[in-house]
Amino acid sequence: MSTDAGQKRILILGGTAQALNIARDEIAKGNDVITALAGRTEAPTLPPGRHRIGGFGGAKGLARYLKEEGIDLLIDATHPFAKTISENAVLAAQQSGIPLKTVTRAPWQAEQGETWLKVADEAAAAALLPAGARAFLALGRQHVALFRSREDCHFILRVVDPPIEPSTDSRWQWVIGKPAQAADTEKALFEAHGITHLVCRNSGGTAGYAKLEAARMLSLPVVMIERPLSNSSRSGTASVSDNAAKSKR
Ligand SMILES: NC(=O)c1ccc[n+]([C@@H]2O[C@H](COP(=O)([O-])OP(=O)(O)OC[C@H]3O[C@@H](n4cnc5c(N)ncnc54)[C@H](OP(=O)(O)O)[C@@H]3O)[C@@H](O)[C@H]2O)c1
Missing domain, CATH: 3.40.50.20 (Rossmann fold)
Known part of the structure; x- marks a missing residue:
């Protein structure tokens, strides 16, 4: 739900350092940000902005949440090995018609002297x-x-x-x-x-x-x-600050 002066309501699927950076950046732009965490750790680093903890109940549940909360943009910033939630994000975006932006980090490459x-x-x-x-x-x-x-x-x-x-x-x-x-x-x-x-x-x-x-x-x-094969398409699409510092990493 776009509110005043073009403000967007964004749901970030998080659980990564990268998601924290994205939340910070989007809040700085004036957007209303909710970060979703799976709830795997007892004391997670809480993101800036709002957050929710726990699953959505599959792709359908995520699609329902997107609609009910008036989300304008879904950002998948989960870990590259978190396969199910990324697949759910694609399906939920299709079902709800809400745009999905998928961000990830380039895989590490072996450096000289590494085996x-x-x-x-x-x-x-x-x-x-x-x-x-x-x-x-x-x-x-x-x-x-x-x-x-x-x-x-x-x-x-x-x-x-x-x-x-x-x-x-x-x-x-x-x-x-x-x-x-x-x-x-x-x-x-x-x-x-x-x-x-x-x-x-x-x-x-x-x-x-x-x-x-x-x-x-x-x-x-x-x-x-x-990386799991079905997530390999995410491998080269890094677009956030977590990657910027070390291009090979
Ligand atoms: N896999 C790793 O090695 C790894 C490493 C570091 C951090 N993490 C983070 O830990 C979380 C869980 O990873 P996973 O590999 O267990 O996930 P997964 O296997 O892809 O997801 C399993 C289920 O957990 C729920 N879920 C996962 N991520 C969620 C999120 N960000 N917000 C709300 N619900 C979420 C979803 O439940 P519903 O179907 O009920 O919605 C999903 O279907 C992710 O946020 C990921 O970014 C994972």
Whole structure:
């Protein structure tokens, strides 16, 4: 619903640093911004402007919300690996007739001196690790189940929220917190845990890049999970400030 003097009401599908930047930019332009968060983390960084937490009930639910709230523009700024919500955004825009802008970050590219072992998914990543590896999983706990079968490896998993119960498996250790922005901090973490391999997703953007710089400093191989195919069309359409600083990242 456009209100006074061309102000637009915008729904941003968020959950990323990029979405926070977009919300800030749109508010600065005088627009009315609502950011939607899935509610996966206990204490998410709240965006400027209004926000709502929780799913919409599929594409139909999202289309209904767009209509009911008088949204003029839907912006999909979700993580490149968040497949379902992006598919729902396309369908909801079609069903509601409300325009959709999809923004993302270019995938990272291997730099000189980096060893990337590219894989399609978590299953392939788990299979690739050599026996005895001490792997740092920068994946989120909902994506690590397939690594449990590797009883010959040791895993260090970084999670945002503390686990409800401590790990009873000595092969698994938790690191609580968000990715550090400084490569030296990530390097110190990898050294402290004797990491031999970094396992991560090719998310792109600056927020999670320090771990790759740290891996390069320590000459650690990176098991890089490439983007899901249906989201590959999002790969090259970066258009926001998160990308601007580091064009190759
Ligand atoms: N996947 C990752 O690796 C990753 C990494 C960092 C941040 N994130 C962020 O975490 C959130 C969830 O990611 P995911 O991979 O679990 O998503 P997903 O599998 O694509 O989505 C599953 C369901 O969660 C709900 N949902 C997802 N994102 C939402 C949002 N921004 N606002 C409201 N509802 C949302 C939707 O439920 P309904 O169908 O009920 O609407 C969606 O169908 C996203 O906001 C994403 O940007 C994801």
